[in-house]
Amino acid sequence: NAGVTQTPKFQVLKTGQSMTLQCAQDMNHNSMYWYRQDPGMGLRLIYYSASEGTTDKGEVPNGYNVSRLNKREFSLRLESAAPSQTSVYFCASSDRRLAGGLRRETQYFGPGTRLLVL
Amino acid sequence: SQQGEEDPQALSIQEGENATMNCSYKTSINNLQWYRQNSGRGLVHLILIRSNEREKHSGRLRVTLDTSKKSSSLLITASRAADTASYFCATAANSGYSTLTFGKGTMLLVSP
Numbered sequence: 001n002a003g004v005t006q007t008p009k010f011q012v013l014k015t016g017q018s019m020t021l022q023c024a025q026d027m028n029h030n031s032m033y034w035y036r037q038d039p040g041m042g043l044r045l046i047y048y049s050a051s052e053g054t055t056d057k058g059e060v061p062n063g064y065n066v067s068r069l070n071k072r073e074f075s076l077r078l079e080s081a082a083p084s085q086t087s088v089y090f091c092a093s094s095d096r097r098l099a100g101g102l103r104r105e106t107q108y109f110g111p112g113t114r115l116l117v118l
Numbered sequence: 119s120q121q122g123e124e125d126p127q128a129l130s131i132q133e134g135e136n137a138t139m140n141c142s143y144k145t146s147i148n149n150l151q152w153y154r155q156n157s158g159r160g161l162v163h164l165i166l167i168r169s170n171e172r173e174k175h176s177g178r179l180r181v182t183l184d185t186s187k188k189s190s191s192l193l194i195t196a197s198r199a200a201d202t203a204s205y206f207c208a209t210a211a212n213s214g215y216s217t218l219t220f221g222k223g224t225m226l227l228v229s230p
Binding site: 004033035040041042043044045048058090092105106107108109110111112 | 162163206210216217218219222223
């Protein structure tokens with residue numbers, strides 16, 4: 001199993017350009033997430049998809065859109081990139097299992113996409 | 119807003135020593151998780167502790183949870199150079215479907 005894969009690994013954009021970050025998981029997980037990581041800020045949730053067919057905003061959704069294409073794939077789109085979107089983007093997935101009535105929400109992360117917006 | 123806050127921000131120790139990192143959070147949780155991130159890589163899950171648990175062990179890792187103080191600690195015993203990484207706590211809220219909220223992390227440097 002490859003786990004969570006992300007493409008591309010690196011990208012340089014000019015302000016105003018658009019791009020789509022791709023994410024796929026082969027663990028049959030229901031939930032998928034997009035985070036950004038900035039120095040000194042930890043991880044901040046952009047959007048998530050609790051299950052196929054649903055998407056919800058996270059902490060920092062402005063300037064982004066997402067598509068849950070199918071159970072495996074969850075893409076993040078920047079319609080008009082801005083320098084403030086320079087960051088490392090991580091995709092993650094999880095399977096919310098119920099064990100004794102308690103939730104388990106371990107997340108599995110991809111390797112990240114490093115994006116520079118000039 | 120960040121739920122978990124790790125302390126210290128950075129920690130430097132020698133191989134063989136123990137490393138302790140702390141996490142504080144603000145609201146009621148269902149579980150708290152610790153993750154490790156090696157430089158330039160994605161996060162890797164280390165351990166999950168539920169709100170009704172007080173201590174959990176996994177290999178050289180020991181996690182404690184004090185819900186009355188809204189705090190958790192991660193102890194790595196007999197540290198190795200390979201433990202050099204950033205460590206993050208993440209909390210899952212106690213209502214409905216909740217996402218994880220990550221802290222800013224502790225950078226651990228273990229010198230040979």
